[in-house]
Amino acid sequence: MTVRSGGRTESLALPMPRTCVPRRWVWDANCLTPGTELSPCHRGVYFHTDPVLESHGTAGMRGTTGFLQGEHYWEIEFLEPPSGLSVMVGIGTGRAALHAGDFQFVDLLGMNKESWGLSYKGTAWHGGSSRRYTEPFYEKGTVIGVHLNIDEGTLIFYRNRQSLGLAFTGLQKVQSPLYPMVSSTAPCTELAVGLQYSTLPSLQERCLSTLAHSLPQTDMVDCLPLPATIRWILKSWKDQIGLSLQRPEM
Structure with a gap:
């Protein structure tokens, strides 16, 4: 920077x-x-x-x-x-x-x-x-x-x-x-x-973040009435978030 x-x-x-x-x-x-x-x-x-x-x-x-x-x-x-x-x-x-x-x-x-x-x-x-x-x-x-x-x-x-x-x-x-x-x-x-x-996140990132944190499991993404491309992006987003959530909280 x-x-x-x-x-x-x-x-x-x-x-x-x-x-x-x-x-x-x-x-x-x-x-x-x-x-x-x-x-x-x-x-x-x-x-x-x-x-x-x-x-x-x-x-x-x-x-x-x-x-x-x-x-x-x-x-x-x-x-x-x-x-x-x-x-x-x-x-x-x-x-x-x-x-x-x-x-x-x-x-x-x-x-x-x-x-x-x-x-x-x-x-x-x-x-x-x-x-x-x-x-x-x-x-x-x-x-x-x-x-x-x-x-x-x-x-x-x-x-x-x-x-x-x-x-x-x-x-x-x-x-x-x-x-x-x-x-x-x-x-x-x-x-x-x-x-x-x-x-600040874009509107798309805000939506993806909200959806990702609302779904308890990644495989539930396939149940959403969304285009396949959006479901794939959402899965990737949730996996990235999940990596950080696996670290111990304090």
Whole structure:
């Protein structure tokens, strides 16, 4: 993929098709909770900046745009070294928790089934359960990429544009917009949104995806009153989706 930056054309190895387009979402000022502040442009979020109170719980932030379909990639830069119990990057539904006060220091993203998160300590969280996903990262300037493919139901994280592997599957079943999210328990955490790209499926792809996920078995495609060519395309589509669904969900 090539993008223009500061008048220059740069070639970037991003996990997105050539047909993807830039996005311009920012952090949602309507989601401010105790312990969060936004930069003037709303691309940066600051956690627990009060010099007296410091951190007295866990604070989260959500992006302004939720995704229901298509393929999406964005990057979160750690402007300060991550520290404390938990600093996380991930996604969540509109029902995902954005705050845990009263000195509750928790891994907010993934504490229930409404969100999915990656901690800087290398653990992936969802539904209150965690597993070792990657090595911890502690460096200032670390860039975590988030690759969400809703049609295949997958979520992959990147570290400095190197894939960390498949983190979660089954996301096509959520049936609710999925928003970019971050959270932190640590004082003076600073995170900023970087590159953002999306590709939206064509009408044919949307129809095929809906049909594929509605049929419990591939051989049921032959029962549909469709032309043979369309049935063949649908079988191929369902087989591709099935490959991703065979991976263990978390």
